[in-house]
Amino acid sequence: METYSYLGPAGTFTEAALKQVPEAEGAVWRSVNNVGEAFADVVSGRSVAAMIAIENSIEGGVTATQDALANIPNLRIIGEYLVPVRFDLVATPGTKLEDVTIVNAHPVAYGQCHSWLDTNLPHHGHIPSSSNVAAAASLLESSTADAAIAPAGIETHYAVEVLASNIGDNPNAVTRFVLVSRTTALPESTGYDKTSLIIELPEDRAGTLLEMLEQFATRGVNLSLIQSRPIGDSMGRYRFVIDADGHIRDERMADALLGLRRFSPGLIFLGSYPRADRALIAHPSRYADEVFTDARAWLDNLLGQ
Numbered sequence: 001m002e003t004y005s006y007l008g009p010a011g012t013f014t015e016a017a018l019k020q021v022p023e024a025e026g027a028v029w030r031s032v033n034n035v036g037e038a039f040a041d042v043v044s045g046r047s048v049a050a051m052i053a054i055e056n057s058i059e060g061g062v063t064a065t066q067d068a069l070a071n072i073p074n075l076r077i078i079g080e081y082l083v084p085v086r087f088d089l090v091a092t093p094g095t096k097l098e099d100v101t102i103v104n105a106h107p108v109a110y111g112q113c114h115s116w117l118d119t120n121l122p123h124h125g126h127i128p129s130s131s132n133v134a135a136a137a138s139l140l141e142s143s144t145a146d147a148a149i150a151p152a153g154i155e156t157h158y159a160v161e162v163l164a165s166n167i168g169d170n171p172n173a174v175t176r177f178v179l180v181s182r183t184t185a186l187p188e189s190t191g192y193d194k195t196s197l198i199i200e201l202p203e204d205r206a207g208t209l210l211e212m213l214e215q216f217a218t219r220g221v222n223l224s225l226i227q228s229r230p231i232g233d234s235m236g237r238y239r240f241v242i243d244a245d246g247h248i249r250d251e252r253m254a255d256a257l258l259g260l261r262r263f264s265p266g267l268i269f270l271g272s273y274p275r276a277d278r279a280l281i282a283h284p285s286r287y288a289d290e291v292f293t294d295a296r297a298w299l300d301n302l303l304g305q
C-alpha cells in the first residue's frame with residue numbers, strides 16, 4: 001500500500017494538511033520526526049509523497065524546506081494546502097502561568113507568539129521541539145520545560161491543560177504546505193495553477209535580476225512569491241525561490257521557462273500544481289495561448305514547415 005510521510009505525531013498542522021489530500025485516504029500515514037526524514041522517505045521510495053511546511057503567513061518561508069528542494073534532485077511539488085494555525089499555551093494539570101519559566105515550542109510556532117510571550121512571560125526561556133504536538137507530548141515525559149505551545153484542541157488528545165488560548169500574534173495566521181513526490185507526471189492544468197521554480201542568476205554582472213524578472217514580465221506571467229536564499233558555497237551568492245501564476249502547459253509559462261533555461265546556469269522546475277485557494281488566473285488577452293501558437297505557426301510558415 002502507498003505510504004505518505006508527514007511531520008508528526010498525529011495532531012500536527014502537517015497532519016491536518018495531509019487530511020486535505022483525497023488520494024491519501026486509506027493509505028499508510030508515516031509520522032516522522034523532522035522534515036529531513038520526510039524528504040529521505042520520498043528519495044528512497046519508502047513513501048510516494050511527503051507533506052511539508054513551506055511558508056507561513058507570519059514567519060515567511062520555511063528555509064529548511066526551500067533549501068532541501070534546491071539541493072535534492074528530482075523532487076516535484078504536486079499540490080499545495082493551506083492550514084489556519086491557532087496556538088495555545090498548555091501545561092500539565094496544576095501548573096500555573098506564574099510557574100512557567102521554560103517553554104517548549106516548534107521554532108515556526110514560537111516565532112508567531114512573540115507578542116503574547118513578551119507581555120505574559122517576559123523572562124521565559126525557549127526549548128525548540130520537533131513539532132507542536134511533540135512539544136506538548138514532551139511535558140508528560142521527563143521534561144525541563146514547564147509549558148508548551150501546541151495546536152488549539154491538543155487537550156483532547158493529551159493530558160494537558162490550557163493556560164492561555166489563541167496566543168498567536170495574528171489570528172489569521174496560515175501555513176502553506178506542499179505535497180512533495182518523485183513522480184514526473186504533471187498534475188492536470190486547471191486554470192488556477194501555480195508553477196514553482198528555483199533560479200540561479202548568471203555570473204556577477206549588472207542587471208541579471210531584472211533580466212530574470214523580464215522573462216516573466218514579457219510573457220504576462222505574474223509572480224506570487226520571490227525569495228532569495230544563499231547558495232551556500234561563498235558569501236553573497238543567492239538563488240531565487242519563485243512561485244509564478246500558471247501551468248507549464250500554458251504557452252506563456254512554457255515560453256518563460258525556455259527564456260529562463262537559456263539565461264540561468266541553474267534552473268530547477270519544482271512543479272505545476274493547483275493553487276490551494278483555487279483563484280482563477282486572469283491574464284490579458286495578448287498573452288493567451290493562441291497568441292503564442294499563432295506566432296509559432298507564422299514562423300514555421302516562413303521556414304517552410
Ligand SMILES: O=C(O)C(=O)Cc1ccccc1
Nearest residue numbers: 012013014108109131132175
Ligand atoms: O508542529 C506542527 O504542528 C507542524 O505541522 C509544523 C508547523 C509548526 C508551526 C506552524 C505550522 C506548522
